[in-house]
Amino acid sequence: MESKKTTIKDIARMTGLSKGTVDRVLHNREGVSKKSYAKVMEVIKDLGYEPNLYASLLAQNKKREIVVVLPGCEKGEFWELVEKGIAKSQDSCSSLGISLQSVHYDQYDIESFRAACKKVLDMEPAGVVLPPMFKNETFVFVDKLKAKEIPFVYIDSKLESDSYLAYFGMPIYQSGYLCAHILTDEQNLKEAAIIRIQRDKHGQSDPTINRREGFIDYMTEHFPGCELHNVFINPNKPKEIDGILEHFFAEHPGVRHIAMFNSRIYLITSFLEKHPEKKYRVVGFDNLAANIKSLKNGTVTALIAQRPDDQAVKAIGALSDLLVFGREPSKRDNFMPMDILTRFNAEYY
Amino acid sequence: MESKKTTIKDIARMTGLSKGTVDRVLHNREGVSKKSYAKVMEVIKDLGYEPNLYASLLAQNKKREIVVVLPGCEKGEFWELVEKGIAKSQDSCSSLGISLQSVHYDQYDIESFRAACKKVLDMEPAGVVLPPMFKNETFVFVDKLKAKEIPFVYIDSKLESDSYLAYFGMPIYQSGYLCAHILTDEQNLKEAAIIRIQRDKHGQSDPTINRREGFIDYMTEHFPGCELHNVFINPNKPKEIDGILEHFFAEHPGVRHIAMFNSRIYLITSFLEKHPEKKYRVVGFDNLAANIKSLKNGTVTALIAQRPDDQAVKAIGALSDLLVFGREPSKRDNFMPMDILTRFNAEYY
DNA sequence: AAATTTTCCGTTACCGTGCACGGAAACTGC
């Protein structure tokens, strides 16, 4: 049992052939007689031969590239957290002989996404990681990837099809459901406010829609009498936000519970900090630095976070596992845990 | 920029030395003059040399072994979750040429721990992972490891000393603090019950003590008037537990909040299920299957979990990073996030 | 100054696979 692992040389010796021929059999290359082929296969099975990965990779001496296609972003925005995950993966990738590249586009400009896709295809990468931001364009893109036999992994959210290698992201509908559970804390509510972003989405795949469904379903099931107010704000006009909120809450003094389904809860903390006596119960999403700050000072009650860095790390890991070790991921759909962050556990995330 | 990665040969050429000497520098082996050493180091930095993992592992052709020393346990107990992490690591380890072994002992029998330690030392492992269960004996053990220059990593909790490579575990005091925060939900409390395990601990390192301190500190700071009742139960006499609890809660009808600082909240769910009308608010620790079950059916309000599987994965990862890549962990103390589990996010952990 | 030790470094034989090259044997057509 302490014997060395069997090598190609052993098989060559056992069969009376040379390692060149054994190699040909292993790779199903032509130029082997049926008799020799059968003999080699038999010995391989008998000895339980497994090729030495290191030697193989060393001899191949290929360089592979994984490309992550992401919206470019300002400091402190959600996608920056994904970038952190990419940075984390850099080390392990480079020591596996894989280089990591990011390609950015403007998430509000479909043309820039098309350009990014073209760029990626020209790079001929060994694998691609992407969040599906523009639904139709993403379908077009991944079809091309499929045609080139380039594996790809979705993060953040996914599009249904049978061609993606894996998906790493939050269970979005359930995150809305959970949000409602935390917001109400099982206390009966009469009213609650949902703060929404005012923007024309043309063809964007928007997880917040699905999330809102989860939220509303929870409320309907548990507190059907609760009235849900939608309040719209525009992140491009930050100065107007406080006014809009002041106006709304003046008209609805009974509302003490606030939820928001995107990562921008920090947009309303300025308003909240002006009314500490109201003790609003506020639940938002994602561990942006600005959100965490408001969480720690008590302005925000809880955040639901989804480990965007881990999503990137795992997506890249799944690809490199495939590329280097030939291992298919065990699951295609990998839901990340929904982390509940409060002021007393936030700093450990 | 499309140039090949720099190799040892490149460095040899650039410095006018041979690759043997470069290799000596890379491994800090002796027999290199200061001048040559400096020259090589400079070129390495300039070219940004990174060794080729495959070639290195292939040439070394070593087999190393990482040993995890753990309390053996029944199905469904805490340490089983750590075992899951070990199983997860098996794949990545074996493809890195590392084999993983577990050595078990009885957590209530110090002699069995001594025997386990001896066994581990005889195995001459390349690295060791362990939770420090018996304080003094662990010190004796890790001293021997240190003498043999075997790196070791603490999980779950840690002992203060300067010899451990890394620690992966929950911030224990803070977890008690957080527990109180969740239990009270910022509502003023008059009374609360702490369920404790009755057992004589001889020399065991017990995280629950520290955790209770955190809990009590939170309560003292936020609700100084709240009376905390200690209720002791004995896990070896499960039939008595319900009676003890019935008796206690009959005598203290005002108590509606319950906390428990070990992983055994499932011991009291039988009692809780008999009194659904009381709507006890119950917070416990760790995502054991039995606990999760009570969480999902609403008996338990929340669990604070610490990713025991991740602890194992990361501990093993830190060791193999050191063994294979020579990378020291960036941090010695790695606190795991304290996950707040409720009935609606538990299944994603 | 010779003898010895120590310090330093180049050489070389691997590790297990991949693959190009070329040669031997078998098979073809005349």
Next chain:
DNA sequence: GCAGTTTCCGTGCACGGTAACGGAAAATTT
């Protein structure tokens, strides 16, 4: 029977790094 194909297979170098071996140069001792 000979030249030309085709089929099959062995040889040998390459991949990048490791580490033992031994020799030259420098430092030390006698």
